[in-house]
Amino acid sequence: MSTLADVAREAGVSKATASRAMMRPDMVAASTLERVRAAAERLGFQPNRAARALTTGRTGMLGLIVPTLANPFFSPLVLGAQRAAEETDNHLLIGVSEYDAARESALAGRLCEQADGLVMVAPVGSDASLRAQASHRPLVLVDRRVGRLPAVVLDTSAGTAALVQHLCAFGHREIAYVSGPAGSWADAERRTAATEQAEADGGRLHILGPLDPTFDAGVAAARQLPPSVTGVVAYNSYLALGLLHGLTAAGIHVPRDLSLAAADDLNALGATDPPVTALDVPVEEAGALAVARLLEVHAGTRRTVTTRLPTHVLPRGSTAPPPGTAARTPHGAGHGA
Template structure:
């Protein structure tokens, strides 16, 4: 620049020297802030901003040959459970200069395999939510790729579980205390870890009681198919219905309304995931799950450490919370809606 001096951007080494810390500490403040104390991160970033330092988000990609991206794979992007998770993952990834690539498998195993191979070539790490792959393939995958699973409890892998188990047990206990003795569990897609956990929790909570339980599944997990399954859901005359998720619970409430069965005066309904609770009529009692926390933690874990290293096996379970609302009430003394409400 004629007549003036060109001002060079400061380097990590210079910032580290000025602050009296190591270069690696300065680097971590931008790439892995979770490893440092919050006050250290704030001090380093403030000093860097004051000096005009801009982190080079491409440096790591140039040195490793892999762009700073994280692949996030979900089975159904239209399910209300996943958008908040995706949003949280993107925001946390931005803090370390990562971009999140999102793919939807539609719950199809073969499609999931293809997506994994494609995203693995473009990403440092993969986060796979509710994988439908067989166990043997999951273990083999973690030997070749830097992968973290959400809602798939596979031993010897890095996984975070958004668990509803404890809260569902409390929900069943609450329904028993209200006098309910005839239960229906309306499950979701086969092969889903969450489906296995939730159904198992209901069965476990009812063991040793005199309550009756009839279980069925809505394989597609859709509202429409739930509405169409009214006869099966009401076959045993339940006074309490526990649904795999809020989508199915919404379908249950609407089919009950269509048949003239009041909620919760005649049948109580409990959902799971707390994504549609305030849009149902009446507001749905549900299990609030920590999906957003799981996504944030997943991105933090895969963003740290060496890209060339596979993730160490670990198991983190984030427990949900029962949120009681207007769809739960005392059991009716005499009512058998499965017999009194014809199609």
């Protein structure tokens, strides 16, 4: 394995100069930096991260905490974060909180013993706990807002309201929202937005849950829908798939008897029968942007900003006018909202 001394000889510089080029590139001439980097690449040399941390104060490690890996929502987010880390010569350390505030806090402490900062996805800890963590380490939240802490928010609340509006435009007035896990900040935002939209359109929103965002919970929810409901919005695609299965098993046809939509599109909902109307949510982009924001915070170039990423309705065959209503297409149904 090549050493720093090998790189120095290959580049025709001293070992001290080669070290500065690797650890503090701003301290060497551009031509020298180019020679050293070219030599390192030819020799396959990788600088020791522990040594770099002593010199620069950066470990090149970034922490990422997600609540679960069972929900497909988080997989593309992790992928986006990992790619963004790799592109900036960083490594990603991942922890799973299992929706437990105490575990989440402990993970944050352990990860940041090794990492330059932390991205926390849909954290379940209190606002006070998250503020305390941010006071000790660079921190970026995803799908959670706490005061002026940096955050990347997928705007599924506006998207859920757009799904309700989509159903109301078809003529639905009794709509159910099958909600997500207890304590979810994002779910509370969606419930509020959906309720306000239903009322604005002269309808009524029935809320089921909180529920685990799983297939089995969706199957169970299909048996709990109020009889008056003609349209349903599910918290995520797993719940939507379970609902579709449960409704079909009960002899309820979608969309002839009941319309169904989902607040994300992460489980091939376009391939179901019928394909399910859903939100297009830029989850991978959120992961990449959160890492970029974290690096800005660590560098001191950004401190207090919330970025909202828009979502869009993907109208499909699972939404239609309620039973006994003349068929009509809502304005904009074919173009997203």
